[in-house]
Amino acid sequence: MRWMLAFLMLSAPAAAAPPDPMCTSGKWGQVQCIRAEHFVFDMCQLIEASTKTHGLNPHFFTRLIWQESRFNPNALSPANAMGIAQFIRSTATERGLKDPYNPADAMDHSAQYLAEMVVRYGNEGMAAIGYNGGEARAEGFLQGKGLAPETxxxxxIITGLEAEAWRDAAPTSHDMRLSKAGSFRTACYALAQKRQLTPLRKTPRYKPWGVQMAADRTKQGARTQFNTRTASCRGTVAGEKLDVIYKKHRVAKLKGWYMARISRNTRGAAQSLCNKLRKQGCACAVYKN
Incomplete structure (x- = not known):
């Protein structure tokens, strides 16, 4: 009914008609509208135009909006996040979005907000963290604090890389295309109409097996523990790359651990290194990364 009323307003006299509730506010340029009867076409066109205006990767943005709401303009989460871009009321007010259930304006504000965080935090992955977990959580993560399991x-899911990769060694170029063949618009239509999306393959950050030397609740703590516990085998580990790997706690609500490991391609190679370290007086264990 809401969509039908909005459509009928378009045919009313211009002087009497209120602003179309399915249009952007125009605060960042040309007004863009989404017609109910052409929702997919107009939505993809708006995504392309809005991301261009704000300097945001349209493929990244589309993946994020899809993950947030499956393009449902009436979505409401258990946490009361509203609309296609899943704004909570306080964030919508802070960003100047009057109606989170207006898909056109919500996506325009979402694209602007994400583009702002890309500039502030340096990359799309950190912007996604800020969007899902809040800016305070993103800033804490940059300082070595943890993230919620959901984040x-x-x-x-959205970027193909773990959160730590975006913080510690963000790629200068990363392919997040919706489809490896065809244009953005074609891929966007396919996603909205046929739910066709090329999943991003997660890029392995570490070799498959790790020789664990230490663990701590914080990343810096794990590094400190590693330096302390490898005093007797310092010569062996001195030239090795240290991987500090975050592992979730088995109890969902509890914070996980950072594991200090030296990685190898095979279990045998990892065990061989661990045996050598033990002979030098260093405690270790072999785990799959």
Whole structure:
């Protein structure tokens, strides 16, 4: 009914008609509208135009909006996040979005907000963390603090890389295309109409097996523990790359651990290194990364 009323307003006299509730506010340029009867076409066109205006990767943005709401303009989450871009009321007010259920304006504000965070935090992955977990959580993560389990899962679904990769060694170029063949618009239509999306393959950050030397609740703590516990085998580990790997706690609400490991391509190679370290007085264990 809401969509039909909005459509009928378009045919009313211009002087009497209120602003179309399915249009952007125009605060960042040309007004863009989404017609109910052409929702997919108009939505993809708006995404392309809005991301260009704000300097945001349209493929990244589309993946994020798809993950947030499956393009449902009436979506309401258990946490009361509203509309196609899943704004909570306080964030919508802060960003100047009057109606989170207006898909056109919500996506325009969402694209502007994400583009702002890309500039502030340096990359799309950190912007996704800020969007899902809040800016305070993103800033804490940059300082070595942890993330909520939902955010840990959210980032690789959208970007193909773990949250730590975006913080510690963000790629200068990363392919997040909706489809490896065809244009953005074609891929966007296919996603909205046929739910066709090329999943991003997660890029392995570490070799498959790790020789664990230390663990701590914080990343810096794990590094400190590693330096302390490898005093007697310092010569062996001195030239090795240290991987500090975050592992979730088995109890969902509890914070996980950072594991200090030296990685190898095979279990045998990892065990061989661990045996050598033990002979030198260093405790270790072999785990799959």
């Amino acid at each position: 840990i899962d959210y980032v690789p």
